[in-house]
Amino acid sequence: MPRKLDYRWNLRQVMASRDMFQTTDLAPLLAERGIGLSSSQVYRLVTERPERLSLKVLMALLDILDCSMEDLIEPFAPAGQTAARTKKAAGAEASVGDLRPRRARIHGAPRP
Secondary structure, rough: OOOOOEEEEHHOOOOOOHHOOHHHHHHHHHHHHHOOOOOOHHHHHHHHHHHHOHHHHHHHHHHHHHHOOOHEEEEEEEOOOOOOOOOOOOOOOOOOOOOOOOOOOOOOOOOO
């Protein structure tokens, strides 16, 4: 029986470790490197596991996040075959764990 391989896409976790908690933070950085993606494409790139990925986009992500390919793509062999797979929400398999953004402080004008 052939060995089946799979991978984990860790872009969301790597972004969180760099204090980038919003997908909109990534679009201008990609544009600086000549990658023009719409906001929905950037969102899907961060929250979902890509099946096809341009090497230019991958190299731009590695440059932006200052990480290695092993940080973004983690290969693994699935443990056995499961008969029924439950469907998860987009990005549910990749959580940011204890990494959370800092609470915003809103300073308004002094009240009279």
